[in-house]
Amino acid sequence: MRAALAADPRRRQIDIAAEQSALRLRNLDAERLPQLAAAGQAQYQSDVPRVPLALPNVRVPSPPHDTYDAHAEAQLSLLDPTRAARRGAERAQLAETQAGVRASLFALRQEVVESFFAAAALDARHATLAATLVELEARLRDAVVRVRGGAALPSDTASIAATLLQRRQDLLQADADRRAALARLAELTDAAPDTNAPLALPDLAAAAARARASLDSVRARPEYAQLEATRERLARQAELQTARERPQISAFARAGYGRPGLNPLATAFDTYWLGGVQLRWTPWTWGTAAREREAITLQREVVDANEAALTRQLRRAVEGDLATIDRVAATMALDDGIVALREGVERETRARLGEGVVTAAEYASREAELLAARLARDEHRVALAAARARFLTTLGLEIP
Known part of the structure; x- marks a missing residue:
């Protein structure tokens, strides 16, 4: 099971999501560093400020109509309540994405x-057919001896030989189907299984019984983890919304060269600089923050409804497996008795065939009935192991 999950290309999405989240978290960390920028501007304006003062022999200069400015600026966040909340939201988003994968x-x-x-069912069928072939080959040899001794007709040999050929056809079909099933399993697990080794059925009786006893409390499906991750993301979004309503403080500095500088009446190019602290706070948002929180609350209700629907869906899904487990378990209690009775009939018919009391065709019929009983038991x-495995898998439990 783990090999199949590891071989699936989609599993790479988990690592990709983690790498993307790490990059976004690094961007959030970078916000603690000074943010540097440079800008330049040249403009012409139709009017400039003038001093309404006229003095004899004094000329009051007026600023130029064309202005120029080139500057570099830096801004440093001193207090940002949203940063920690955004980091939490990013981690919650990553957990939800990975849970979805x-x-x-x-x-x-x-x-x-x-x-x-x-593949296991075909494996068991192959083993039973192979054992039947051995028995039929022995009966064919006995029939040939009797025909040569005049104790049986050639048709008896032909009847057993025809049955033997039919069983070989069945074995060839079982072999082909088994190889196809193993190839499909190898494609899923990205590993080549040993085609000669029989598949061992896991003993799931105890695990299935424990799961059945705690059916109402089992929450092992990955969809439950995904829903819980969604709840966590919504909680982090609510915290982020609250943090956005708090004040943010930053320091800034600017240095430049232009005409005019900081003196608007200057007519020459000059250098300048300035710095300070900036406060940004939006206590009044016209109800948008409250509506966002209400939307998050409604989304939580959607998640709760999805979880309840998932629980009911899984309960319906396992009902068929539980019914199959009960039915097949009851049937298996009779299988050994049926096979034992068929084996007794086959032995008696075989003995009567050796005495010439019954025909080979009748023996072939008894042999077919015995084979059917053995195949049904297999x-x-x-089917019982498969039903238990499906039951555990549907609940999301690991198969031991």
């Missing part, structure tokens, strides 16, 4: 479960 990857776990147990055994 994990939720999207969850469907892969269900696909792996289906592929594994499909199918039920795999």
